[in-house]
Amino acid sequence: MAARMNEHQQTLWEFMQQQSDKLLMQTMQHIGLTFISLIIAVMIGLPLGIWITRRRYFSGIVLGTAGILQTIPSIALLGFMIPLLGIGVKPAIVALLLYALLPIIRNTYTGITGVDAAVKEAAMAMGMNKWQILFKVELPLAMSVILAGIRTATVINVGVATLASYIAAGGLGEFIFGGISLNNTNMILAGAIPAALLAILFDFLLSRLQYLNLRKLKTATVTLPLLLIILASVYFIPSVAYGGKLKAGFTPEFMGRQDGNLGLESKYGLKVHPIVISDAVMYKAAYEKQLDVISGYSTDGRLKAYDLIVLDDDKKIFPPYYAAPIVREDALKQFPDLEKTLNLLSGKITDSIMSDLNYRTDYLHQSPEKVAEDFLRSHDLLKPSRNGSNGIVRIGSKIFGEQYILASMYTMLIRGYTDYDVSTKTGLGGTKICFDALNNNQIDLYPEYTGTGLLAILQPSSKTIDSLTANKNKTYDYVASEFKKKYNIKWLKPIGFNNAYALMMRERQAKQLHIKTISDLKRYLESNQ
Template sequence: MNDQQQTLWDFMRQQSDKLATQTLEHIGLTFISLFLAVLVGLPLGILIARRRKLSGSVLGIAGILQTIPSIALLGFMIPLLGIGPKPAIVALLLYALLPIIRNTYTGITGVDAAVKEAAMAMGMSKWQILFKVELPLAMPVILAGIRTATVITVGVATLASYIAAGGLGEFIFGGISLNNTNMILAGAIPAALLAIIFDFLLSRVQKLNFKKIKAGTYALPVVIVLLASVYFIPSAYGSKLTAGFTPEFMGRQDGNLGLQSKYHLKIHTIVISDAVMYKAAYEKQLDVISGYSTDGRLKAYNLVVLKDDKNIFPPYFAAPIVREDALRKFPELEMTLNQLSGKINDTVMTELNYRTDYLHESPEKVAKDFLVSKNLWRPDRSGSDGIVRIGSKIFGEQYILANMYSMLIKGYTDYDVTTKTGLGGTKICFDALTNNQIDFYPEYTGTGFLVILQPSQQIINSVEGSKEKTYNYVKEEFEKRYQIKWLQPIGFNNAYALMMRQKQAAALNVKSITDLKNYLDKK
């Protein structure tokens, strides 16, 4: 426990720059949204207190907005406002709206009718009644609403990092992807503290007597605007291009850290979720993104992969891995599976992924079309000489590969096939294999290397990101440790990659990451 706290503290100290930036962004984001929410919500609340007929529909709409899941709301914002602070602020504002409108309405309608009548009877105008009677008397209730809204906003603002608006969510979601508890806590603890501190401060404001501190009433909006403006301090940057990286990529040695240490790449970077990153690049919101080199979206959005000329991204070559006893049981299996070896390069795999992920063709059809085009396809021999069990992970590329293998086995041998596709992740697939639940599945060298073998830093350095060295290392180790054989690589490399829009890359003459760095360094 002590150890854990120590390292958390270390982490926070190490990352104090980032932590400070993210905290400021978080505070800024919270208060810009809050300020705008008050600006919108307060008059709306006053309006529906005056015209009660409107109250049902206005409160109803605000209530519906509140029930939309935050991620979905952020998602809706992207087509309208793109990525970055704008959609985040609008989404946060919409969340903060309900408590502010409702409490303003409740506060004003709750003012003693006799007091309002007295004010009117003494000859106060509508505005005088509003500012001198209704608002001051409703203020504690209104402030309670703003308090609720603040706490909600601090919480929801963590999600802003999904659409590249920054804030403490960068640490939280980065930490979740990287399974780094310290990183999660470094984001979560300050976020929780912010919520508690703001709630406490507002509770003090609520107790103040507004008559006694008239100046204070005017100071409050000023304070909120000041707090809101801190958002823009960290954003004061200058860079020709903007990069959007996933939280996971940001924290990995074979990710942004490597880009900085090996390439010395200095680019304005925002953190964004994988789900919206490709689209944002396509829509010119981002110029450089971190993706997977065989992702179908690469083709869908006309992106091009920059060459990793310093080999910081470890190779993720795909190859079937088979238990050795299965190879003995099915002597023709190895030869059959190896027919695919070297047949699919990155471009082909990207195309195939594009067809399943974007054109929504079935993996079976895509697999068959490919085999037919390569003259590998043969009709099913309906053999009954034992059953080969094929596994796959739960994404399109693996479904396609599993289907191809299934067709090859049925066409070239007398074995029958069952497939167990959609196994949750590396660990589940691998455990199924070692426990004799499946006979083989397609795996990637990088995954086998980093996730399953988890070698020391020394060994990682020794393979130097080389395709052959990595392949040889995992092949040797898997045989030694698990009696599992890596067959020949299929050919493509589904690794991390930096991508740009094809047009832009061509216009800037950027082909590799080094080109990109040189372009950015040119003043």
């Protein structure tokens, strides 16, 4: 993690050993999530599949609906769940079970309709009633097809369960997405490899079950539910209740950073037992009182939207995060007019302006393009597009509103002031994905923050960091020179605002508890423990 600022490069094995507690817990959570949702999916899907073999008229509707559920992107489905079920385990299980439904319903239907008609007729002619035919003939004969469906559903669930960490349900996604945000390959692999192994393992085990001969199938139909229940219960073993009077939720990125939770622990001695949650739902969860303390960014528009206040960082652990476009040197050579065009924005956007712009996109749901256009117009920077064709500048952005707005502004500026055209690759996930895209010549520029460049990309020794982070100019100068040296990438002039990390609380609660600084928060928590 970011704590290993120095000395030697940590191996994956060392990382996994060091984090074995977390790894074990996440794996258990992952298995638990997969199988709780699988059991519920079987309990719903199997009877539904049987029912549509009896009412063929409804088979199209049921299979169609399950099919549509399957096509909803996983992140979107998790997003839909939050207004209904909040954050945590419940929405994750519901989303997973919706994905698992289709293969189970479809295979139950196919399996049962595929049973030899002569066998069904014989069963009927011998005087079996419909339940006897179902349990003694149809289900046993359809079992291998149904098991194949359950097998597919299991593998899907192991995959989708990685996304559960977005909504604070845990699982191996915590390492995967934390690792992506932190540019930590070991962390990504520590989540991804066990997840892949789980998928392979369960697929193999279920395939053994599927190809058992017919006689042993009878034992299989008894042991399978038992096994599933045991696996599902695994989730509840490690998930001990979160301590403390206040519930904290941090993004995976914040969790693993020296200038995040690690710094809070080491410099403030603050232990809030946070749950891991995606940035996309964290603010809303705070507003809805499901969380009390969250990590966030000081320019976030949702601060304003959800009545949150920033706690003062009285020990200065959050380094400055001044935003500036970073551009590959060869792109600057290829597009001589680029630098001065991008610098048109420098010094123009303060913290409060940026907060307001973010508020418009995140809360008022104006499009980033409109927000960008309005801003440029009000500052007399907007010029109509020249429809240039003298090469294409590729602009990237990370996957949040502020980056979209900045990318839109740069797009309009380049089209209005130069003869270049622009293609945008927005939504490149976290820092790692964006920076790798830039470094590998897949984009020409994207807006980056000095603190991120320092801590997530350069990762110098803690001594160097301590000497830099108190002063915003020192940080910028260091980052600019190191990027030039190491990657041949240039930091252009800062845009003006400082989008630093911050701890936030609901304004009303903070006032009630007299918490203004992070030290106040610590005092409050300790007084209650």
